[in-house]
Amino acid sequence: MTEPRRRRVRGGMGGAFAPVSASSLGAFRALFGGVLVLLVVRFFAYGWIERFYVTPRFYFAYWGFEWLHPLPEAGMWAVFAAMGALALAVTLGWRSRASLAGFGVLFTYVELLDRTPYLNHYYLVWLLAWLLAAMPVDRALSLRRWWRARRGASLEPAVVPACTVWALRAQLALVYFFAGVAKLDPDWLFRAEPLRTWLAVHADAPVVGGLLATAGAAYALSWAGAAFDLLVGPALLWRRTRALAYAAVVVFHCATAWLFPIGIFPLLMVVVTTIFFEPTWPERVLAWTRARLGRRERRARRGPPRTPREPGVAPPLSIAGRTLIAVALGGYFAVQVLVPLRYTLYPGRVLWTEQGFRFAWQVMRMEKTGSVTFRVVSPSGAVRVVYPRDELTTFQRRQMSTQPDMILSYAHHLAREAGTGTAVYADAFASLNGRPTQRLVDPTIDLARQSEGFRPKGWIVPLATTPAARAERGGLASAQP
Structure with a gap:
């Protein structure tokens, strides 16, 4: 590397590690922690701990993590209680990094137990918890800092490296961007599905119900949603459009909260998107609030009014330390870019095969229903029909019936229970985004002999787009078992 280029690289790294106010990162931590508390409270309040991790007799573990198992009932309740306590510590800013790491470990464990309750925002919570655990999030708006100041202990400068703020911005911008890319799909743009199906449910809503049930509204909202996801990231990054973009974020997510369960x-997205504002925004909001409350005169008697602090001076990182952090962030974001694109390596529509669907920000993309039964054939040729409702919960059965990898996992489970030499076949039918029902899985393939993993699943019947093709593949509704 030439000396001029070396200087440019050092200059760029210097900017990435320049000190900025820790206030926005502290506010992000506190607000995110509050959402974590709410998340855990919902699991207790709605009985999801028992529903997802106690009642089931079988769990759809992720491939490679079959060795993970739920704890006994009391243990699972203790796990969620611990997550709640850790989330509260994050909110208050007490040992936040350790609390975030602990929450990350427990939440990762819970999420890996079963694919059934997978949600995109749970994955985002998972990522943000681990990112924040690696950042100095206690340097502002934290109970720990207040306590140390009260005791007269030395305090770290209330600054953080700029790369911490930019890493969070990049993560959220990628979420929005890939959610927008996923919507550049014929179903979303040219059939207005699944919004057309979902909005019809609101036909009886006061004032706007009749409008929401129209095809025009479905198309308008579909295109607007795609445009929002694609444009909001750049708009948040550009200072001139940031306030307007954040207002759009609030309106958009309030509307989706009202329309869809x-x-x-x-709430999570409204809260975390505040990281796009200037690092001093909490101080400015506090100063504005104090002025609005009429405390200006009292502050004047005590001294000059407070203004947002300029970034202080933090101990400089060594070149080796900066390089290590830069490499780690580069590797992390390379994964964050490549993982959502992996579906392009598989044949067929991702919404149908669901290969590469998870962890790819395929947000609100499909309405999919299905049914499945299994034929278990013993080595002697005896055939036994298995109905998943006999073992699985209603939620598990509904999720499995449309997801080929879960159908395969359950087929392997049935084969293990039946013994060596058993063959398992699936009669699976599904409907995607309002299409007529068709076969999802080839009924002539012994699933017990098909391997799990990342390879393309050739036993998934391709999505038929014409009536003739659906009839040929046994996909008409009349062909259901």
Whole structure:
């Protein structure tokens, strides 16, 4: 590397590690922690701990993590109680990095137990928890800092490297971007599905119900949603459009929260998107609030009014330390770019095969229903029909019936229970985004002999797009078992 180029690289790294106010990172931590508390409370309040991790007799573990098993009932309740306590510590800013790491370990464990309750925003929570655990998130708006100041202990400068703020911005911008790319799909743009199906449910809503049920509304909202996801990231990054973009974020997510049952996702996105504002924004908001409350005169008697602090001076990182962090962030974001694109390596429509669907920000992309039964054939040729409802919960059965990899996992489970030499076949039918029902899995393939993993699953019947093709593949509704 030439000396001029070396200087440019050092200059770029210097900017990435330049000190900025720790306030926005502290606010991000506190707000994110509050959402984590709410997430855990919802699991307790809605009985999801028992529903997802106690009642099931079989769990759809992720490939490679079959060795993970749920704890006994009391243990699972203790896991969620611990997550709640750790989330509260994150919110308050007490030993936040250790608390985030602990929450990350427990939440990762819970998420890997079963594919059934997978949600995109749970994956985002998972990523953000681990990212924040590696950052100095206690340097502002934290109970730990307040306590140390009260005791007269030395305090770290209330600054953080700029790369911490930019890493969070990049993560969220990628979420929005890939959610937008996923919507550049014929079903979304040219059939207005699944929004047309979902909006019809609101036909009886006061005032706007009749409008929401129209095809025009479905198309308009589909195109607007795709445009929002693709443009909001750049708009948030550009200072001139940032305030307007954030207002759009609030309106968009409030609307989706009203229209669709998508849990904490809207609140989570409204909260975490604040990281796009200037690092001093919490200080400015606090100063503005104090002025609005009429405390200006009292502050004047005590001294000059407070203004947002300029970044202080933090101990400089060595070149080796900066390089290590840069390499780690580069590797992390390479994964964050490549993983959502892996579906392009598989044949067929990702919404149908679901190969590469998870962890790819395929947000609100499909309405898919299905049914499945299994034929278990013993070495002697005896055939036994297995109905998943006899063992699986209603939620597990509904999720499995449309997801080929879960159908395969359950077929392997049936084969293990039946013994060596058993063959397992699936009669699986599904409907995607309002299409007529068709076969999802080739009924002539012994699934017990098909391997799990990342290879293309040739036993998935391709999605038929014409009536003739659906009839040929046994996909008409009348062909259901």
